[in-house]
Amino acid sequence: MVTATKTLLKVTDLYAQFTGFGGTRVVRAIDGINFTLDQGETMGLVGESGCGKTTTCHAIFRLLPPAGDIVSGSIEFDGQDLMQLSDSEMRSIRGRDMGMILQDPMASLDPLFTIMDQVAEPAHHHRGVRGGSLRERVVELLRSVRIPSPEIRMREFPHQMSGGMRQRIVGAISLSGGPKLIVADEPTTNLDVTIQLQYLNLLRDLQQETGVSLVFVTHNLGIVAKMCDKVAVMYAGKIVEQGSVRNIYNNPRHPYTQALIQSIPRLGNKDPLYVIPGQPPNLAELPTGCAFHPRCPFATEKCINEEPPYVSFGDGQESKCWLSVEEAKNG
Amino acid sequence: MKTFIAKRLLSSLATLLVLSIIIFALVRASGNPAELLYEYPGAREEDIARQAAAWGLDQSWPEQYVSFVWNIARFDYGQSFQYGTSVRSLYFDRLPNSLLLAFWAFLISMAIGIPLGIMSAVKVDSLWDSVGKTFALLGLSVPSFFVALLLVLLFGVKLEWLPFLGKAEGFFDWQHLILPSLSLGWFFSGAMLRLTRSSMLEVLGSEYIKLCRLKGLPEKVVIVKHALKNSFIPVLTLAAVNLVVMINVAVVVEVVFSWPGIGRLLYDGLINRDFPLVQGVVVMAGVMIVGTNFIVDVLYGYLDPRIRLTR
Numbered sequence: 001m002v003t004a005t006k007t008l009l010k011v012t013d014l015y016a017q018f019t020g021f022g023g024t025r026v027v028r029a030i031d032g033i034n035f036t037l038d039q040g041e042t043m044g045l046v047g048e049s050g051c052g053k054t055t056t057c058h059a060i061f062r063l064l065p066p067a068g069d070i071v072s073g074s075i076e077f078d079g080q081d082l083m084q085l086s087d088s089e090m091r092s093i094r095g096r097d098m099g100m101i102l103q104d105p106m107a108s109l110d111p112l113f114t115i116m117d118q119v120a121e122p123a124h125h126h127r128g129v130r131g132g133s134l135r136e137r138v139v140e141l142l143r144s145v146r147i148p149s150p151e152i153r154m155r156e157f158p159h160q161m162s163g164g165m166r167q168r169i170v171g172a173i174s175l176s177g178g179p180k181l182i183v184a185d186e187p188t189t190n191l192d193v194t195i196q197l198q199y200l201n202l203l204r205d206l207q208q209e210t211g212v213s214l215v216f217v218t219h220n221l222g223i224v225a226k227m228c229d230k231v232a233v234m235y236a237g238k239i240v241e242q243g244s245v246r247n248i249y250n251n252p253r254h255p256y257t258q259a260l261i262q263s264i265p266r267l268g269n270k271d272p273l274y275v276i277p278g279q280p281p282n283l284a285e286l287p288t289g290c291a292f293h294p295r296c297p298f299a300t301e302k303c304i305n306e307e308p309p310y311v312s313f314g315d316g317q318e319s320k321c322w323l324s325v326e327e328a329k330n331g
Numbered sequence: 332m333k334t335f336i337a338k339r340l341l342s343s344l345a346t347l348l349v350l351s352i353i354i355f356a357l358v359r360a361s362g363n364p365a366e367l368l369y370e371y372p373g374a375r376e377e378d379i380a381r382q383a384a385a386w387g388l389d390q391s392w393p394e395q396y397v398s399f400v401w402n403i404a405r406f407d408y409g410q411s412f413q414y415g416t417s418v419r420s421l422y423f424d425r426l427p428n429s430l431l432l433a434f435w436a437f438l439i440s441m442a443i444g445i446p447l448g449i450m451s452a453v454k455v456d457s458l459w460d461s462v463g464k465t466f467a468l469l470g471l472s473v474p475s476f477f478v479a480l481l482l483v484l485l486f487g488v489k490l491e492w493l494p495f496l497g498k499a500e501g502f503f504d505w506q507h508l509i510l511p512s513l514s515l516g517w518f519f520s521g522a523m524l525r526l527t528r529s530s531m532l533e534v535l536g537s538e539y540i541k542l543c544r545l546k547g548l549p550e551k552v553v554i555v556k557h558a559l560k561n562s563f564i565p566v567l568t569l570a571a572v573n574l575v576v577m578i579n580v581a582v583v584v585e586v587v588f589s590w591p592g593i594g595r596l597l598y599d600g601l602i603n604r605d606f607p608l609v610q611g612v613v614v615m616a617g618v619m620i621v622g623t624n625f626i627v628d629v630l631y632g633y634l635d636p637r638i639r640l641t642r
């Protein structure tokens with residue numbers, strides 16, 4: 001949709017893991033992922049619970065929980081490799097060039113400080129905005145996320161706001177430093193349905209106004225269709241399929257994507273919802289071969305023993321499945 | 332805010348009433364003080380009875396309780412059985428000594444407990460944390476009389492650096508103060524450290540601290556501005572209660588060091604079955620705890636808008 005496209009974020013062969021129990025248990029939460037994101041583009045990141053979506057978000061900020069580590073790979077952002085930066089260089093990029101929206105709006109704001117204070121922090125620390133212009137900036141940010149009478153509300157505290165308002169305030173915080181990228185980790189999961197829709201519209205409008213890129217995490221493919229230009233489907237720490245939203249919906253190539261699309265509830269359809277059989281695998285003890293094979297209706301001997309490679313198609317779609325290998329071979 | 336204060340006052344009164352019943356019953360469970368007269372040769376049954384009557388112990392318990400509460404309401408704690416003077420004047424004579432000791436012990440417990448607690452939470456699982464955890468464990472599990480005796484042996488007897496008995500005249504008598512306030516502060520610093528650490532750890536694991544870090548705030552701002560302020564609320568409560576306990580019931584330390592404070596007064600009262608004295612000291616401690624809790628609650632209001640703005 002934007003004319004001059006320039007790559008903003010390029011993640012290459014990224015591996016991250018959690019180590020527990022004195023190093024005896026390793027969870028490979030991100031297991032070699034690749035994707036790129038252009039300026040102004042929105043990428044959906046979908047997959048079942050525990051497949052590594054949140055870890056991916058945090059890895060982009062190079063801020064994993066204490067037990068987690070980025071093992072290898074590169075994260076090129078705006079022309080520099082984040083993995084090469086010092087901690088303090090990295091800190092100055094967080095909040096300034098990239099903002100994050102967390103899942104739980106009730107818990108993401110500090111209860112003891114005013115909205116003004118918290119929205120102002122990135123602009124204050126990263127952009128040196130002070131005094132009257134800082135106040136104006138906060139008002140403008142709050143207005144942009146549709147907080148009514150921002151001059152008054154900004155003096156209030158988080159507990160005086162509804163969940164929807166808090167999440168919009170977190171949105172304002174993510175924009176405060178003037179970022180090029182916003183990562184939203186399931187921002188609407190804890191909001192009720194009508195508020196969800198409002199929030200999604202707001203995010204999309206903001207994105208169009210400011211031209212930021214957006215990584216949008218969800219396990220709802222319906223939301224992806226509404227919000228995103230492209231989509232990456234994660235399974236067990238790997239991206240098993242990615243491509244434009246249109247292609248993925250019309251021609252899903254990976255059986256896992258097909259199953260996900262089948263399980264979207266549809267209006268007017270009274271049939272019981274399709275549920276993907278089986279459980280997502282334990283990342284500490286992955287199945288052999290293709291990690292999806294125990295749940296895949298098309299699994300063959302080969303799938304059990306050998307891990308499929310990535311196969312790229314002419315339309316930019318990429319799939320990690322032996323069926324796709326066949327398809328590519330047969331043209 | 333007004334209804335809040337009224338509610339708090341009412342619940343404070345209820346607390347004190349319960350406390351007065353408990354202490355009234357407890358002291359009486361220790362036996363009849365007049366019977367201590369049997370230790371004198373030639374004490375006869377009618378002497379005991381006369382003494383008991385003089386102390387008002389011949390009345391029924393309900394009668395005694397009513398007059399006890401009625402007197403408290405007029406800030407009269409009665410006459411001490413053993414000293415024969417009013418409990419109130421005994422208490423207030425000793426209070427400055429106890430305040431002095433408690434003040435320094437309190438400072439020591441805060442100065443050790445809070446910074447170490449913060450360090451061991453911020454650098455969790457590091458050397459700092461091990462030092463902190465060991466210290467807290469020692470503070471809580473080594474009895475203060477043991478620490479007191481060790482200090483006496485080392486600095487008082489062996490090195491002869493410091494006096495260890497009693498209190499000299501003059502308010503700034505730091506030499507007599509050091510050992511008792513260290514022994515008293517030691518114990519409380521362990522509790523302060525543990526609470527600061529756990530409270531800080533909980534806050535550091537919260538989503539809003541995660542968001543602060545994702546905002547790229549300098550670590551100093553994250554810790555000092557956001558984490559400290561949030562973790563201080565429980566610490567404040569404990570500190571206030573500690574202070575009152577140090578003032579009123581530092582029994583062990585005051586006895587070991589012959590410190591003329593309220594703790595010793597309480598000790599004397601207990602072994603001599605001096606009902607009015609024990610009751611008076613305990614009720615005063617109760618009044619102080621209730622009072623400081625009230626002040627702490629008002630302070631919370633300043634710290635926490637959720638409390639300030641919903642009342």
Ligand SMILES: Nc1ncnc2c1ncn2[C@@H]1O[C@H](COP(=O)(O)OP(=O)(O)OP(=O)(O)O)[C@@H](O)[C@H]1O
Nearest residue numbers: 018027029048049050051052053054055065067283
């Ligand atoms: N702090 C941690 N310590 C150890 N393991 C962790 C930690 N955080 C996440 N994991 C593991 O890493 C894997 C990926 O977790 P992640 O939170 O990225 O999943 P997710 O896709 O975001 O799931 P959800 O949809 O439930 O949010 C999971 O198997 C999880 O058990």
Ligand SMILES: [Mg+2]
Nearest residue numbers: 053054055185
């Ligand atoms: Mg998640």
